[in-house]
Amino acid sequence: MDRVIPLSKAASKSISIYRESLKKNSEALFVSSVNQRVTPRTVEYMLNKYDVHPHKLRHTFCQNLFDNRIHIETVSKLAGH
Structure with a gap:
């Protein structure tokens, strides 16, 4: 989707x-x-060098939206929920 x-x-x-x-x-x-x-593996390797995981990026994206008073339904939609 x-x-x-x-x-x-x-x-x-x-x-x-x-x-x-x-x-x-x-x-x-x-x-x-x-x-x-x-490739996804290349991205994973690049993130691992900085001790960052894809889920952390996703969490930070959603948290920043929420902190900027974006409606929770919009945050949920952008997160793919």
């Missing part, structure tokens, strides 16, 4: 600039230095 996550204008602009800097057009947003899609 696809989920749409809103981005700020600044984040959207940064992503556009990043995509333009890629050597080839790719469906994947994040690609390796050899223009291959970054």
Whole structure:
């Protein structure tokens, strides 16, 4: 099931600039230095270097929304619940 996550204008602009800097057009947003899609295992390895787990990122995302008084139903929807 696809989920749409809103981005700020600044984040959207940064992503556009990043995509333009890629050597080839790719469906994947994040690609390796050899223009291959970054795998979940690669992301896990990169996060482990900083002692961060994907669930912690998810928790922080939701907590930041809640702290900024975003309605709990909206937070739940963005979290995929």
